[in-house]
Amino acid sequence: MIASPRAFRLKPSPAFIFNGDPVSPEFEIINYARFRSSLVANARIEVLHTGMRWPEGPVYFADGDYLLWSDIPNDRIMRWVEGAPATVYRSPCSHANGNTRDRQGRLVTCESGGRRVTRTEPDGTITVLADRFEGKRLNSPNDIVVKSDDTIWFSDPDYGILSDYTGNKAKSEIGANNVYRLDPRNGEMSVATGAFVKPNGLAFSPDETILHIADSGISHDPSGPHHIVAYDVIDGHRLDNQRVFATISPGVADGFRVDTEGNIWTTAGNGVHCYAADGELLGKIHLPEVATNLTFGGPKRNRLFVTTASSLMAVYVGQCGAQRP
Numbered sequence: 001m002i003a004s005p006r007a008f009r010l011k012p013s014p015a016f017i018f019n020g021d022p023v024s025p026e027f028e029i030i031n032y033a034r035f036r037s038s039l040v041a042n043a044r045i046e047v048l049h050t051g052m053r054w055p056e057g058p059v060y061f062a063d064g065d066y067l068l069w070s071d072i073p074n075d076r077i078m079r080w081v082e083g084a085p086a087t088v089y090r091s092p093c094s095h096a097n098g099n100t101r102d103r104q105g106r107l108v109t110c111e112s113g114g115r116r117v118t119r120t121e122p123d124g125t126i127t128v129l130a131d132r133f134e135g136k137r138l139n140s141p142n143d144i145v146v147k148s149d150d151t152i153w154f155s156d157p158d159y160g161i162l163s164d165y166t167g168n169k170a171k172s173e174i175g176a177n178n179v180y181r182l183d184p185r186n187g188e189m190s191v192a193t194g195a196f197v198k199p200n201g202l203a204f205s206p207d208e209t210i211l212h213i214a215d216s217g218i219s220h221d222p223s224g225p226h227h228i229v230a231y232d233v234i235d236g237h238r239l240d241n242q243r244v245f246a247t248i249s250p251g252v253a254d255g256f257r258v259d260t261e262g263n264i265w266t267t268a269g270n271g272v273h274c275y276a277a278d279g280e281l282l283g284k285i286h287l288p289e290v291a292t293n294l295t296f297g298g299p300k301r302n303r304l305f306v307t308t309a310s311s312l313m314a315v316y317v318g319q320c321g322a323q324r325p
Contacts, residue, residue, distance in 0.1 A: 026315070028284040035282035038263065038274060040302075040316045045287065049078070049086040050311040054166065056255070057099040057143070058305045058312070059107065060297030067297055069307055070096040072112065072166045080312060094118075095160060095167045098143035098201075098255070098293070100323075102184070103150050110141035112160030112167035117141050117152065117182065130182050130189055136173035140166075143201045143255055143293075145323075147208060149236060152182040153192060155199035155213065162220075179213055181237060193231065193239050197224050201255035201293070205277070206262055206322040209233055212245055214253035214266070226252045228266065228275075246275050255293030259319035265304065267291035272306060285315060296321020 026045050029035050053073040060067050067080045068089055076091035077099075090096075095113030102108050107120040108129070115138045116131035129152065131138060140160025145153050157177045160167025179199045181192045193199075197217025204211050211231045217224030227247040231239035246253075251269020258264055262277030271287035272294060289308035297305050301321040306313045 026286055028286060029282075030284070031276075031280060031282045034276060034280070035274065038259075038282065038318045040318050043316045045285070045313055045315045048080055048305075048312045048314055052078075052310050052312075054292060054309065055307040055312060056097050056293045057110070058293055058295040058297075058307050059099040059101060060295055060301075060305065061101070061105075062297075062299070062301075063105060065299070067295075067305055067312075068099060068107065069293075069305075069312060070099060070109075072097055075113070077109075078312075086312070097141065097160070097166070098154070100144050100146055102146045102152070103148065108144060108146060108152060110144050110154055112140040112142070115140055115160070115167075117144065117154055119184070129184050130180070130187075133174060133178075133180065133189055133191075139172050139174060139177065142199070145202055145204060147204060147236075150183070150185060151237070152184060153179065153202060153211070154182070155179050155196075155202055157196075157198040157200065157216075159198065159219075193242075195242060196229075197221070201228075201253055201266070203256055203258050203264070203323075204233070205258060206260055208236075211239060212256070212258075212264060214248075214256065216252035216254060218252060228253050228256070228264070245279050246273075246281065248273065251290060254291070257295055258322045259296070260322045261319060262322075263319060265294060265296075265317075265319075267294060267306070272304070287313060296323065 052071045056070045058069040077089040077093045079089035080086045094111035096109050097112045098110040117129045119127045139156045139158045142155045161170040178194045179192045182189045196215045200214040200216040202213045215225040218226040228245045230245040232241040234240050253266040256266035264275045272285040274282045292307045294306040
C-alpha cells in the first residue's frame with residue numbers, strides 16, 4: 001500500500017515548551033541549549049511509504065537522489081524517489097537487512113537469509129564479499145559501515161537464523177555473535193570484537209577515532225543489554241577502551257547514524273533519540289511506530305529518513321549527516 005506524505009501530530013505537553021519558546025510537538029527537548037540547533041522550525045514527520053513488515057537498512061544515494069531500504073520479511077529491497085511511489089528495487093534479496101555504500105558509491109548489503117555480505121556492482125551483478133569466517137558460515141549479518149580506508153565493519157548476531165521470518169532458521173556454526181572487520185581488497189577478515197550478546201547498529205565518529213556499536217541483547221532476554229558501546233579505534237583497525245556510551249529506553253538502538261557535529265541519532269522504542277558526542281541525551285523525535293533504523297539524506301544530508309515497524313518516514317533536522325559518500 002502506498003501512502004501520501006502526511007504529518008503526525010502528537011499531543012502537546014509542557015515538555016515541548018521551554019522558556020516560552022514553542023517547539024513542534026513531535027520533538028521532546030531534554031537539553032534546550034544543546035538541542036535547539038538540531039531542530040528545524042515547523043518540521044513535520046512525513047510518511048513516505050507504509051504497509052511493510054519490519055523495514056530496515058535505509059541508505060541514500062546522493063548521485064541519484066533516491067533512497068534504498070530493506071523490507072526484510074517480504075524479502076525485497078525498496079526504492080524511493082521524491083514525488084513518486086516507492087518501487088521494488090530487488091526481489092528476492094536473500095532477506096537483506098543493513099545497507100551502506102562503499103567509497104566508490106556501490107551498494108553493500110548484509111543478507112540475513114544468505115548469511116553473507118555482498119556488493120552490488122555498477123552493472124547490477126552481485127559480488128560476495130564474505131560468507132564465512134575461518135571456514136564456518138556467518139550467522140546473519142545485520143548492520144554495516146564502511147571506513148574511509150575502504151574496510152567494511154559489520155555486526156553478525158544470530159537474529160536471522162533464529163526463525164524463518166527474517167532469514168532461514170539454522171544453528172550457528174560460529175557459536176558467537178561478533179563484529180567483523182573486512183578488507184575487500186584482499187579478503188582478509190578478523191573479529192573486531194566479540195564482547196556482545198547481540199551486536200546490532202554501528203557507526204564511526206566523524207573523525208573515525210571512535211566506533212559506536214549497539215547491543216540489543218534485551219530483545220531475547222529481559223535482563224539483557226540495551227545500550228550503545230563506544231570503542232577507541234587504534235591505528236585505524238584495532239578497538240580498545242570499551243565503555244557504555246548510552247543506555248536506550250524504551251527499546252534498543254537498532255540502528256543509528258552520526259551527524260557532522262558528532263551527535264548520534266539512534267532508533268528507540270518510541271522513535272529517535274539524539275545524543276551528544278559526550279553521551280548526553282539531548283532530545284527525542286516521537287514516532288507512532290517503533291523505529292528500526294535511519295540515515296541522513298537529501299541534497300544537504302539534513303533530512304532524516306527513518307524506517308519503522310511498517311513504514312518509511314522522514315523529517316528535516318538542523319544537522320547534516322557525516323557519512324560518506
